[in-house]
Amino acid sequence: MLKYNQSHKNYIILIIKTNAVYLLKRLSKYIKNLNIKKKTTIKDIANVLNISPAAVSKALHDDSRISEKTKKAVKQVAKNLNYQPNHLASALRKGKSHLVGVIVPRTNSNFFSSVIQNIEEELDKEGYNIIITQSNESYKKECRNIDTLLFTQVDGIIASMANETINLDYYEKIKSKGIPLILFDRGENDLNVDYIGINDYDSSHMIVEHLVQQGCKRIAHIGGYKRTRIFNNRIRGYIDALKKHNLSLEDELLIESNLTIEDGREKMSQLLALKNKPDAVYVAGDYAALGALQILNEQGIKIPEDIALVGFGNEPFTAMVTPSITSINQHSAEIGKQAAKTFLEHAKKSVVKQQLNKIILDAELIVRDSSNIKNS
Amino acid sequence: MLKYNQSHKNYIILIIKTNAVYLLKRLSKYIKNLNIKKKTTIKDIANVLNISPAAVSKALHDDSRISEKTKKAVKQVAKNLNYQPNHLASALRKGKSHLVGVIVPRTNSNFFSSVIQNIEEELDKEGYNIIITQSNESYKKECRNIDTLLFTQVDGIIASMANETINLDYYEKIKSKGIPLILFDRGENDLNVDYIGINDYDSSHMIVEHLVQQGCKRIAHIGGYKRTRIFNNRIRGYIDALKKHNLSLEDELLIESNLTIEDGREKMSQLLALKNKPDAVYVAGDYAALGALQILNEQGIKIPEDIALVGFGNEPFTAMVTPSITSINQHSAEIGKQAAKTFLEHAKKSVVKQQLNKIILDAELIVRDSSNIKNS
DNA sequence: CATATATGCTTAAACGTTTAAGCAAAATAA
DNA sequence: TTATTTTGCTTAAACGTTTAAGCATATATG
Incomplete structure (x- = not known):
């Protein structure tokens, strides 16, 4: 009472x-x-x-x-x-944060943004949330991001490496902590971790084949850094495809680039300065391809009649510019889904029974005006 | 021993x-x-x-x-x-997660990606990490994102609302939990929370003024949804600026749109079907402006001589397309920084002594080929 | 000299949840 | 009938950190 x-x-x-x-x-x-x-x-x-x-x-x-x-x-x-x-x-009690860290070079690219979205959707089903970080293609930023993610006690990390990244110590750090690490697109064979990407070698073959069909005989390649696996594969594919079609590989037609718009402009100018100009240019990234296109337009060179142009990545703007740029679609959605699924496998399985997944998806060539000689 | x-x-x-x-x-x-x-x-x-x-x-x-x-x-x-x-x-012990949630309609836009990057940099200095989520312009997804962030025990939320969002219950939920909420770009006056954005009204004035200076007399406006504050302000600015320059407001020249590429195409076609066509079109978003540009190009209408075109947002592609599109630069970096700083103020201050910040930044008109009549 | 204050630690509880272990009571099996 | 299993809970500890309170010891102050 x-x-x-x-x-x-x-x-x-x-x-x-x-x-x-x-x-x-x-x-x-x-x-x-x-x-x-x-x-x-x-x-x-x-x-x-x-x-x-x-x-x-x-x-x-x-x-x-x-x-x-x-x-x-x-x-x-x-x-x-x-x-x-x-x-x-x-x-804290369960020893699991149900957070997964994602590291991408940047989010303002359609490819990465789409991969992220699909990772998120897939992980959400299992109650995981993601923390997105951007490296801005900087190795230092990438290291800080890794530290941040480890600090936040993420249960796993899904990453695409910055262009700059050569030293793998920080990624080894992740591995040494026993935290699942999944790489996509920009990976490294040496790391020996799960990887999801497209078949860059075959993609180069598709591109060269397409250009040969259009009647091109001097096909140049503005490639990415040779030391990066995906770009190396594209270069190898380019070289082998030339051989296959009995075209000679000429040193002056194979250029290494950081694949920014600016560098695309520069490398294209370099190609135009040649005595014997190419009749087609295959650029290993869409942004650099755009730079190349700008130079060609500025110099009044007809695309694709004088020089055909092919990019890589199928960024939305490839369809927007004039002429629209032929490109390779990387199936970003599928890459994101597979990356998430690979992580979930790790998360569910015991620590002991681990096996590596290397998932290589086929890419798709989207032919647009910049290389469509016969119909133009 | x-x-x-x-x-x-x-x-x-x-x-x-x-x-x-x-x-x-x-x-x-x-x-x-x-x-x-x-x-x-x-x-x-x-x-x-x-x-x-x-x-x-x-x-x-x-x-x-x-x-x-x-x-x-x-x-x-x-x-x-x-x-x-x-x-x-x-x-757990301190009752603070040192995580801040960020909600954006999408990350693959230069504006949002840049805002995010600057939020991150600013918060990083104070030991905060961010969790980025995308609403994909969907109200439902936005609600799920909010739940996710609340569940993850974030110390604050910085958000830009989806186009679809009218019901504010979920945002009230954040407020009711006493979690600092900061809106940017797409905000709502009714919510009565901190807001960082640009002066949309003045921006419209700048655009109209510029077009008038170029000699345009029939200026159309493809605007966003009237119910969304920023688009409403742009519309009001457009109307008032017309008045100021003694141009009559014609209903058929003021169109509401969802501002996607596709809708930009449709609304531009609609304008071209008019007996009395406009000599300038001000589109409230760059993507829709791009759609408009495509239609104009396809129909062989000269830009800017026949019709001048202005977009909004200064997305990188506005500089890439032909002709390049005049647009409004929103100072994304500054918006991101201010949003982060506003959050930090809340985080530091006691719960009691709170005051609202409404930060309105001036925008900048970037004149490009699509509206540069005198020099073209 | 006694008293006050500063220094450098310890103890123990707390944050909110999960979970192993245990214990009655009820249900089932022998 | 008794033994066994199942059901439905409780108790208590644990996750790793922080922090209020306390307690000596050392130093300063009057």
């Missing part, structure tokens, strides 16, 4: 029967909550229903050892009190 | 003096660590130095009540054992 006695206008005196002490304990906690306006916890639910916090936790997770009746009650109270589980606490 | 006795080839017998029991305890923990290969914790460091975990924690945080000698020792041991603080534990 609880007596109320307004003995003084500024005080309230409560007279509580001794056996109500336990109630008072609950009440005092409730009052505390009122003041600080704390978030409701499992304990609060437990107090309301007069069961243990453990039972509440199990009920919320549909443990088989909890009665349906209790489960229903718990869920109802949880809803009423607007209970939101504290992710940090459960992550 | 510790005696070693190889009595059996498969066993090792250790004879330990009784007073070494306490050492054994430490040793057994060490052995355990060896087997399970656990991460080193503050406790490990404490054990090595024979001090309390509390002292270690304080030493690592440069607490004034810890001697320099101890600090040095702790830091050295921490380095030796490759100690990485467990962020989850400290976040």
Whole structure:
């Protein structure tokens, strides 16, 4: 029983029967909550229903050892009190953060943005969230990103390496911590981790084949850095495809580039300065291809009649510019999905039984105006 | 003392003096660590130095009540054992995750990607990490993103709303939880939260003024949804600027659009079907402007001589297409920085003393070929 | 000299959740 | 009937960190 006695206008005196002490304990906690306006916890639910916090936790997770009746009650109270589980606490206890780090060179490319979106969708199904970081093609930034992600206790990292990255120490660091590492697009064979990418070698073959069919005989290649696996594969594919079609490989037609717009302009100018100009240019990246296109347009060179142009990556702008640029579609959605799935496999399997996945997807050539000689 | 006795080839017998029991305890923990290969914790460091975990924690945080000698020792041991603080534990204890959620309609736009990058850089300085989520312009996805971020226990949310978003319940949910919410670009006055954006009204004035200067008399506007604040402001600016220059506002020249490429094409076609065609079109988004440009090019209409074209947002492709598109630069870097700073202010200040920031930045008109009549 | 203050630590509890272990009571099997 | 299993919970510890409170010891102050 609880007596109320307004003995003084500024005080309230409560007279509580001794056996109500336990109630008072609950009440005092409730009052505390009122003041600080704390978030409701499992304990609060437990107090309301007069069961243990453990039972509440199990009920919320549909443990088989909890009665349906209790489960229903718990869920109802949880809803009423607007209970939101504290992710940090459960992550700490379970030793899993349910966060996955993603590192990309940049997000403002359609390829990466689409990969990210698909990673996210796939992981979301299993209750994982992703933390996206951008390296801006900088090795230093990439290292900081890795540290940040490790600090945030991510359960895994999905990454595409910066152009600059040669030193793999930081990636070894991830591996040494036993955190699943999955690379996509820009990977490294030496690291010996899971990898998802397209068949760059075959893609180069497709491009050269297409250009040969269009009647081109002097096909130049503005490639990426040879030391980066994907660009090396594109170069090898280019060289082998030339051989296959009995075209000679000429040193002056094979140029290494960082594949920015600016460098695309420069390398294209370089090609135009040759005595014996090419009749086709295959650029290993769309942005550089755009730079090349600008130079060609500026110099009044007809595309594709004088020089045909092919890019790589199928960035949306390839379809927007004039003339539209033929390019390779990398199936970004599939790459993202596979990367996520590969991570999930690691997360589910025991630490011991691990095997490497190297997933190589076929790419697709999107023929546009810049190389469509016969119909132009 | 510790005696070693190889009595059996498969066993090792250790004879330990009784007073070494306490050492054994430490040793057994060490052995355990060896087997399970656990991460080193503050406790490990404490054990090595024979001090309390509390002292270690304080030493690592440069607490004034810890001697320099101890600090040095702790830091050295921490380095030796490759100690990485467990962020989850400290976040749980401190009630702060040091994570900030970011919601954008999409990341593959230069504007958003640049904003994000600057938010990240600014927050990184103060030890915050960001979790990026994309709404893909979908209200449903946006709601899920908010739930995800709240679940991850973010300390704040910086968001730009999806086009679809009209119902503000989910944003109210953030507010009601006392989590700082900062909107940028796409905001809502009704929400009454911090906002960082550009002066859309003035920007429209600048555009109209520029077109008038180029000699245009019938200026059309393909605008965004009227209900969205920024697009409404652009429309108001357009209308008022027309008045200011004594041009009549004609209903058929003011069109509402979702501002995608496709809709840009459609709305431009609609304008071209008019008996009395416009001599300039101001499109409230670059993508729709691109669609408009495609239609104009396809129909052989000269830009800017027949019809001048202006976009909004200064997406990189506006400089890439032919002719290049005049557009408004939104100072994405500054918006990102200010958004981050605004959050940090909230994070530092006490919950009680809060005041709203509405930061409106001036934008910049980048004149390109599509509206440069006099020099073309 | 006694008292006050500063220094350098320790102890113990807390953050909110999960989970191994355990214990009655109920249901089932022998 | 008794033994066994199942059901439905509780207790208590743990995850790794931080921090309020406390306690000596050393130093400063009057």
